Amino acid sequence: MAVALLTQRDIERYGANLSRCYRIEETPDFDALLHLIDRADTALQARTRQRSPTA
Numbered sequence: 001m002a003v004a005l006l007t008q009r010d011i012e013r014y015g016a017n018l019s020r021c022y023r024i025e026e027t028p029d030f031d032a033l034l035h036l037i038d039r040a041d042t043a044l045q046a047r048t049r050q051r052s053p054t055a
Contacts, residue, residue: 005034007041 006014011021 007038
């Protein structure tokens, strides 16, 4: 068993390899944390794309 915080992008990437995923809905603070993680991941991906040379 493993417990992890995953972004929506992570969940989509793992797809069928992720056997179970439980979203915690009862805690508004946790939802806010997940939203901030998703925003940070999106920002990181944008910075990475800006730094990579285009082919």
